Amino acid sequence: MKEFELKYGCNPNQKPAQIYMEDKGELPIEILSGRPGYINFLDAFNSWQLVKELKEAFGIPAAASFKHVSPTSASLGTVLPEKLKRACFVDDIDGLDSSALACAYARARGTDRMCSYGDWIALSDECDEVTASLIKREVSDGVIAPSYSPKALDILRSKRKGNYNIVKIDPNYVPAKTEIKQVFGITFRQGRNDCKIDANMLKNIVTENRNMPESAVRDLIVSLITLKYTQSNSVCYAVDGQAIGVGAGQQSRIHCTRLAGTKADTWQLRQCDKVLSLPFIETLTRPDRDNVIDGYINHNEEDVTAEGNWQKYFTSRPDYFSVEEQREYLKTIKGVAIGSDAFFPFSDNIERAAMSGVSYVAQPGGSIRDDIVIECCNKLGLVMAFTGQRLFHH
Helix, strand or coil: EEEEEEECCCCCCCEEEEEEECCCCCCCEEECCCCCCCCHHHHHHHHHHHHHHHHHHHHHEEEEEEEEEEEEEEEECCCCCCHHHHHHHCCEEEECCHHHHHHHHHHHHCCCCCCCCCEEEEEEEEEEHHHHHHEEEEEEEEEEEEEECCCHHHHHHHHHCCCEEEEEECCCCCCCCEEEEEEECEEEEEEECCCCCCHHHHECCCCCCCCCCCHHHHHHHHHHHHHHHHHHHHEEEEEEEEEEEEECCCCCHHHHHHHHHHHHHHHHCCCCCCHHCCCCCCCCCCCHHHHHHHHHHHCCCCCCCCCHHCCCCEEECCCCCHHHHHHHCCCCCCCCEECCCCCCCCCHHHHHHCCCCCCEEECCCCCCCCCHHHHHHHHHHCEEEEEECCCCCC
């Protein structure tokens, strides 16, 4: 297939639309089901690069959940603790621990379940039956993977009455060194961002505390690779081999840090006993449970514990989850890593990150206020490495 005609571009009025190879060669994909759209393919190709790079970095399966050309999360395929299984709504899946790929997707999808609603999925390895069974019951636009087992393909093809978007990509495909795009009829050309993110990037530790364990190195690499494919400005919190909070596309870095920190906090709080024991009505759907949990933690527009409200969601009225209780719980969290796609210009970013249990920081450095940021890390006992590598992505 050298060209694929799309229904429309970013919006229905943007026609005609298609994808094709500039050199008139074959596209490195095969569409096994459905009819992916313009934005679907943007998500598919960005997310595939992310999981491919994670797999190459660590040698274990990886998965990503993408929405609007940025990851809601990306994760390595490590076994989930029991509380995290419950928080991710996967504690009922038989054989989950036996599939590293399914564990990776369970983590990625379960990190920010509200933002992952209607996601595009990327899998670094062949999609197996367990992973497909996870995908089947979630609201999702499509999936890209290098291959699919026959049983997995049957499961996925039954989704959306046979119209679910399933894309197979050639894992050996290597893009050209130069990438080209147009804006306002004007052509832009640049070298592809092929910088290698590994432990060598974290050797320039600039803080008094230089104790960076292997787990922190892993998490900072996960964070930085995730940022490489996230719309800038961007900040990413990571722990236990997965991104737990991504702040993307903000004009101010502190807004990125706050946004990502709030998401990371929500991920942590979803695993506390008070949230795990919420007495949901059995008929409440998975997306509705996500919305209610988010409201319960973040005190959104509706107080879900108020009289007249709780009856819609719970079999009994749960206790209110106060900000003070949440702060006390979050104070027990340590060992989180944070990466930034460009330098932190002010120490407020470090102070906010520390509130979410951050112990390890990676950023390019190069600000005129680097000394102030380093001083803040020293005051809080954090470890910070200057990578020397900006990771803007637009």
